[in-house]
Amino acid sequence: MFQLDEIQKRLIAEVAGLHKVPIGAYNFRANSQLAARQSTANIEITSKEDGTGIDIHIKPNTKNESVHIPVVLSASGLTETVYNDFFIGENCDVVIVAGCGIDNCGSANSEHDGVHRFFVGKNSKVKYVEKHYGSGTGTGKRILNPVTEVTLNENSFMEMEMVQIKGVDSTNRVTTANVDASAKLIVRERLMTHGDQKAFSTYKINLNGENSGADVVSRGVARDKSFQKLDLGISGNAACNGHTECDSIIMDEGKILAVPSLEANNVDAMLVHEAAIGKIAGEQIIKLMTLGLTEAEAEEQIINGFLK
Amino acid sequence: MLELKNISFGVTEENKQIEILRGINLTIENKKFVVITGPNGGGKSTLARIIAGIEKPSGGQILFDGVDITEKNITERAKLGISFAFQQPVKFKGLEVFDLLKIAAGGKLKFNEACNYLSAVGLCARDYINREVNSSLSGGELKRIEIATILARKTKLSIFDEPEAGIDLWSFKHLIKIFEDMRQNISDSSIIIISHQERILSIADEIIVLADGQIKNHGDAKTILPQIVNSENVIKECGKIKE
Ligand SMILES: Nc1ncnc2c1ncn2[C@@H]1O[C@H](COP(=O)(O)OP(=O)(O)OP(=O)(O)O)[C@@H](O)[C@H]1O
Ligand SMILES: [Mg+2]
Numbered sequence: 001m002f003q004l005d006e007i008q009k010r011l012i013a014e015v016a017g018l019h020k021v022p023i024g025a026y027n028f029r030a031n032s033q034l035a036a037r038q039s040t041a042n043i044e045i046t047s048k049e050d051g052t053g054i055d056i057h058i059k060p061n062t063k064n065e066s067v068h069i070p071v072v073l074s075a076s077g078l079t080e081t082v083y084n085d086f087f088i089g090e091n092c093d094v095v096i097v098a099g100c101g102i103d104n105c106g107s108a109n110s111e112h113d114g115v116h117r118f119f120v121g122k123n124s125k126v127k128y129v130e131k132h133y134g135s136g137t138g139t140g141k142r143i144l145n146p147v148t149e150v151t152l153n154e155n156s157f158m159e160m161e162m163v164q165i166k167g168v169d170s171t172n173r174v175t176t177a178n179v180d181a182s183a184k185l186i187v188r189e190r191l192m193t194h195g196d197q198k199a200f201s202t203y204k205i206n207l208n209g210e211n212s213g214a215d216v217v218s219r220g221v222a223r224d225k226s227f228q229k230l231d232l233g234i235s236g237n238a239a240c241n242g243h244t245e246c247d248s249i250i251m252d253e254g255k256i257l258a259v260p261s262l263e264a265n266n267v268d269a270m271l272v273h274e275a276a277i278g279k280i281a282g283e284q285i286i287k288l289m290t291l292g293l294t295e296a297e298a299e300e301q302i303i304n305g306f307l308k
Numbered sequence: 309m310l311e312l313k314n315i316s317f318g319v320t321e322e323n324k325q326i327e328i329l330r331g332i333n334l335t336i337e338n339k340k341f342v343v344i345t346g347p348n349g350g351g352k353s354t355l356a357r358i359i360a361g362i363e364k365p366s367g368g369q370i371l372f373d374g375v376d377i378t379e380k381n382i383t384e385r386a387k388l389g390i391s392f393a394f395q396q397p398v399k400f401k402g403l404e405v406f407d408l409l410k411i412a413a414g415g416k417l418k419f420n421e422a423c424n425y426l427s428a429v430g431l432c433a434r435d436y437i438n439r440e441v442n443s444s445l446s447g448g449e450l451k452r453i454e455i456a457t458i459l460a461r462k463t464k465l466s467i468f469d470e471p472e473a474g475i476d477l478w479s480f481k482h483l484i485k486i487f488e489d490m491r492q493n494i495s496d497s498s499i500i501i502i503s504h505q506e507r508i509l510s511i512a513d514e515i516i517v518l519a520d521g522q523i524k525n526h527g528d529a530k531t532i533l534p535q536i537v538n539s540e541n542v543i544k545e546c547g548k549i550k551e
Contacts, residue, residue: 247401287398289382290360290391291412291457301411305402 004030007074011101015131016070026068027054029082031075043067043094053083053115060089060121068097071114076106076140081113090121090153099131102142102168111143118149120156120183128160134167141169148175152183154209160185164199165192165307173201181209181238189218190307193226193254202231207240207269217245221303222254233261236269246275249306251299310336310359310465310498315368317354317521328354329521332368336465338496341487343503343512343529345536351521352502353395356467359500360392361385372465391461395469395502397454400441405453408441412457425456428486430479448474455486466490467500472508484511509533 004012008030012018021036025043028035039045042062046055056067069084086096104110120126134142144164152158164171177185185205193199205214214234222228234242246258260273280302288298317329329351336342344352357363359370361382370378377385400408409425410417423433429452439445441453451474458466468487475483484507487499501508509515515532517525525532 281398283398284400286362286382287394288411290362290386291408291461292383292386292414293411294383301403301407302400305400305404305407308402 004028004035004072005074007103008035008072011072011074011103011133011135012070014133014135015072015099015101016068016097018068018070022066022068024066024068025056027056029069029071031073032078032080040065048083048085052081053085056084056086058086058088058092058094061091062089063093066095066097070098071100071112073100073102073104073110073112076104076110076136076138077108079109079111081115083115084117086116086118088118088120088124088126090123092121092124092126094125095127095129097129099129099133100144100146101133102136102144104134104136104140104142105138107139109141109143111141111145113145113147115147116149117151118158119151120153120158122154122156124153124156126156126158128158130160130162132162132164132168132171134169136167142167143170144168145172146174148173150175150177150179150185152177152179152185152212154180155182156180157184158186160187162187163190163307165190168199169195169197171197171199171201173199175201175203175205177203177205177214179205179207179209179212179214179240182211183209184213185215187214187216187218189216189220191218191220191228192223192303192307193221193228194223195226196224197226199226199228200231201229203233203244205234205242207234207236207242208238209240210238211240212238213241215243217247219306220246220248220256221251221307222248222256223251225253227255227257229257229259231259231261232273233263234271235263235265236271237265239266239268240270242269242271244273246273246277248275248277249303250277250279309338309371309373310334311369311371312355312359313369313371315355315358315365315370317351317358317363318366327521329358329365332521332523334516334523334526336498336500338464338498339491340498340513341491341501341511342498342514342516343501343509344516344518345502345504345509346516346518346524350519352518353469355518356392356469356500356502359385359465359467360390362392386461386463389464391458391463391466393454393458393466393468393471395473397450399443399445399450403441404438405441405456406437408453408457409460412460414461417460422460425459426453428459428482428489429453429456430482431456448476451475452479455483459486459490462494464494464497465500466497467502469502470504471501472503472505480507484508487511506533506537509536
């Protein structure tokens with residue numbers, strides 16, 4: 001696959017599920033360089049003039065097409081901030097797969113700060129998948145600070161699946177969204193931290209239009225001495241439906257802080273928050289042990305299922 | 309063969325010692341279908357949990373096929389061939405029915421085999437195999453899935469704690485057939501069922517009456533069942549049986 005080395009190929013497989021060149025549009029970035037790019041008749045990828053990132057233009061009425069934009073860092077000590085802007089026309093139905101993998105075998109920190117902005121046209125449907133993954137035995141930290149800004153125009157729909165389950169030492173995720181009339185945002189976030197890792201995830205969702213909606217579910221597992229802070233905020237500025245849920249498991253000396261915030265600025269705003277944090281229920285472990293698993297195997301199955 | 313020798317179990321609550329099981333001596337022979345019955349709170353589930361290794365007895369000894377398993381943990385006993393279907397099935401977020409059946413079968417399980425286990429408990433496999441084992445399932449559905457996992461384990465000793473609870477009447481026949489098939493298909497296997505249902509009692513080889521943490525009666529079903537059903541005394545003790 002292009003001029004990627006084995007480590008880079010492995011990272012791409014982890015974050016984008018890709019083992020060969022994908023069909024459709026793509027932009028591969030490796031160690032701060034463009035590794036490969038393909039536009040299609042309906043999806044055009046161009047570099048920003050100032051070199052800070054890329055613009056992805058998706059023509060109106062584009063259906064059943066996909067864009068892959070994986071990023072890999074395999075050299076130690078790289079720090080980059082990249083701006084990716086998605087302009088999605090009206091009446092589209094597309095899948096966007098992003099993701100960043102860092103392999104750091106050195107002693108210097110590697111950091112990728114991706115700023116993704118989505119402008120979703122009327123009546124369009126977008127599925128966005130983002131996986132973050134770190135590996136490498138060096139002492140240098142693997143840092144990812146993604147910023148995601150979503151603008152959902154009338155009657156559009158976006159489903160975001162954001163997963164970070166391994167190897168990222170420090171992350172500060174900020175997701176903001178402005179949701180217009182009859183549009184809906186769905187977020188499914190999965191976070192697992194171990195060792196001394198720290199993860200912050202902040203959502204600020206504004207439900208601005210009549211009949212707009214958001215459903216944000218964040219599931220987290222904090223093991224060892226790791227820490228997670230989840231800040232799930234929704235403002236209801238019109239007749240709307242908002243739901244946030246933070247469902248977390250703590251293990252060892254892990255710590256999780258959930259800070260829900262709901263702001264209703266309209267009498268017809270319906271906002272709900274649920275949060276539960278606790279260790280794995282003892283009876284779940286016992287049940288799986290009666291099926292022949294050891295305690296450690298039982299825990300692993302429960303966590304895997306929980307984060308699936 | 310399972311042997312319980314002088315098993316006792318007590319808990320301390322508010323500085324008071326409560327004896328839940330007292331001096332239980334019991335042998336379950338191979339190829340036997342044994343039903344344990346008795347009043348609510350009599351200690352039936354506690355006894356099952358002690359056999360499965362979930363609770364440690366405060367005294368006594370447990371032998372399984374002649375091996376002392378008193379000090380063995382839950383996993384070890386499961387691997388030796390003891391299965392236990394809970395009275396209250398456990399729910400899991402994210403784990404699917406197929407995952408649970410796979411674990412029960414020891415890791416590998418073909419899709420159509422999993423479907424067979426579900427059909428056996430009267431669940432349409434297509435609708436259930438990928439359902440999460442969480443609170444979205446009804447009580448009866450969870451109970452059936454619990455039974456299906458025990459079928460998938462195919463062990464020598466299977467203990468079911470009130471398997472009929474929450475199962476509709478229509479399925480009751482099927483349930484009984486499941487137990488009969490199990491007994492035929494697993495050689496030298498024995499089944500212990502905790503139940504209050506006369507219809508289950510009536511197909512047992514042996515019946516054990518457990519009340520106040522003690523075995524009050526143990527023998528051939530033919531001998532014991534009429535005693536339970538007719539004796540005023542025992543009826544009072546096993547109020548639920550008469551219903
Ligand atoms: N860990 C415990 N702490 C305190 N009391 C307990 C404990 N475990 C069991 N008990 C008590 O022991 C008694 C026996 O409970 P058990 O669940 O074994 O009864 P059972 O025969 O299965 O009843 P049922 O027919 O209602 O299922 C009950 O009174 C119960 O409250
Ligand atoms: Mg019970």
